[in-house]
Amino acid sequence: MTSKPSICDLTAKNLARAIAKGELSSHDAVEAHLARIPEQDSRLAAFVTVDAEGARRAADICDAAAAPVGPLHGVPVGIKDLTDTAGLATTYGSVLFRDHVPTEDDLVVARLRRAGAIILGKTNTPEFGFGALCTNKLCGPTRNPFDPALTSGGSSGGSAVAVAAGMVPLAHGTDFGGSVRTPASFCDVASIRPTPGRIPSPRRPLGWDMLATHGFLARGVDDLELALSVCGEGYANDPLSAGVVNDDRPLAGRAKIAATPDFGVAMVARDVRACFAAACDALAGVADVVPSSPDCGGAVETFRTLRAAHIANNYGELLRTRRAELTPTVIWNIEAGARLSAEDYLNAERRRTAIYRSFRELFARADFLVAPAASVFPWPNEISDVTAIDGKALETPIDYLAVTFVVSLVGFPVLTLPVRRQAHELPFGIQIIAPPGCESRLFAFGRAIENELGFSHRRPTLP
Template sequence: MTSDRSVCDLTATVLARAIAKGELSSREVVEAHLERIAHRDAQLAAFMTVNAEGARRAAQICDAAPAPIGLLHGVPVGIKDLTDTAGLATTYGSVLFRDHVPAEDDLVVARLRRAGAIILGKTNTPEFGFGAVCTNKLCGPTRNPFDSALTSGGSSGGSAVAVAAGMVPLAHGTDFGGSVRTPASFCDVVSIRPTPGRIPSPYRPLGWDMLATHGFLARDVDDLELVLSVCGAGDPNDPLSVGVVTDDRPFARRPRIAVTPDFGVAPVARDVRARFAAACEALAAAADVVPSAPDCGGAIETFRALRAAHIANSYGELLRTRRAELTPTVIWNIEAGAKLSAEDYLNAERRRTAIYRSFRELFSRADFLVAPAASVLPWPNEISDVTAIDGAALETPIDYLAVTFIVSLVGFPVLTMPAPRGENELPFGIQIIAPPGCESRLFAFGRAIQNELGFSHRWPKLP
């Protein structure tokens, strides 16, 4: 029998293969990860809810099945607590929903279950996903496993920490302005924010909204490719998913990479610029690296407007009726959209279209676009918002996310990879961006630099 330590160190792909061959049982894999959670989560606060008994029942079903149920047969996963799980508490990080137990799974969860995955628990998130630090009135802060005084990032910080510390091999996240990418950068894991619609959201009220997507975090690129193959089919009730076209053409043996530290407009810290320059030097061993960026003039103001309008539309009623129970961050986010006019919104959409076309033009002469996955390195949990970078004040609390939300604005898929680092350096990640539908190309390149250039996860030094 494999030891607990080695079981929890295995990737989802390796675990699925071992369980399918009978080398491991699903029950022993689940028990090993539950024990890891028991040992580490009191310190790290990655989980809102641990589904121990439900996971054990699911493992028993997997072990009794005459053949593997699916590609993730018996593999434990974590689900971000913004996403509905049938029969399992889903709080959205809010005291308003502390007793909420959905009757149905979100489609992404249903597809994971059908593939044989076992829901080990719900991972922590700021209230409704709004917050730079992964904390709320129910749980947190989720602590960075590389330095427990520091933030894990918002808003998929619980999932990032659960993966980085070996509490699950694979975890679900959501990403509006950088919510899988920032935690991945801070916690030294890989993540995928796929093309909007690739993982459908058929119950989303605004069907053509492409700012928010489901995503995943893992320790190995193969796991991201595996889980996207399970969750990535279209759904007729999601109009975005109907239009997603897969492009499986390989990139050149020595790809052309455009690199930008800031898209020409994003505030980025000096230490991040230095780390990014070093990462670009490392990439030059496998690619032709050329400084270049699309024209992103007006992107920050555009995202602010669109985001504020969406949030006010979704949560305005809560502000009117339950204001006293909301966190200050959520209140600020809702109020930011209150004064926008229809003309403001449409002008933002007009500018977004121009930025999208500039991205498209860049990809006529580059295979990938690479940028930092965070504008700052992890900061102390006691500081709730990034209000300045290198002493320069930011206009709003979300501007530190510009280096990620610019990509959300245009809907291109993004693979986040840990950059090589020194022994005493904090984790830092890069975004690798490709045209819509080109996730397979991202995975192929990510796998190459992971295996050949050291863009790979390192284990934190935890007890």
């Protein structure tokens, strides 16, 4: 029988295939990963809650089935603790919801279960997903598996670490301004932030809000594509879902790539710029790479305004009634939105529209746009916020995310991949951006550069 460490090294796709062929049981897969979690999580703090008994029951049901119930039959997964799981505590990273147990799954969770996935537990996140460090009053900090003194990134840091350390082969995340992409870059894993609406969110109060999306983290492109395939069906109660159109056309010839280190507006560290330049040199071996960027003038101020307005609208009541129990980061975020006027909001939407159209113009001459997946390398867990880059002060605590939130602003799908690096170097990833609906094209290109350029996950050395 395959040894337990080998099971934890398998991708989700290969694990599902082995279970379908009878080479492994769902029980084997679950027990191997449940054993890995206590081995590693006491120092890494990736999970807020582990549902060992629930996972074992689900594995027994899978093993009793006459045939695989879906493409993820028997595969253990982690769910970010911002997302509801029926019968399993969902804290949103907040002491206010320490005892909250939802009665229904979020749709993305229900679809994962329907595909045969087995939920091992809930991965850590800052309170309500707001914070540069993946920590809260319940759990954390979630530590980087390549150097536990460093951050895993926010806010899907728990999911990134769980995948990198082999606690699960696949994990769910959410991404507002970079919350899937930054942890993926810091922890040397791959991620997908799909076109908004591709994974429906029918409970979202603001149905046309496309700043936040569900996404996934894994050790390779195949697993991201598999996860999106089982969760990406449309849903009538999500108006964004109805507008997503698949564009599955393959590339015609050699890929044309526009490359930008900063979109012309983001502060990006010198060492990140150097790594990105090296990545572009490597990409030039398989594609035509040309320095170019959409016109993103005003993007930083636009995102700050829209983000703040949404947060104040969603969480303003908590600030009024439970302020003492909230983290300082959450308080700052809510207060930033409370000062905005309707004119501020609409002017931001006007600028956002112009930036979107500039992205569209760029994609008339390029197949993909690439940029760094983070503006800095992981920093020590003792430092709660990025306040400066290369000695230059940032205006707000979220500005270090500008290199990712520019893309959130316009709603284009993004695949991130770790770049090739030396063993002593910290992980670093790139964003590969495509027009809305072009996830299949992203996955095909990502798979090619995984194989041809070695832009792929490197396992951390685990005790």
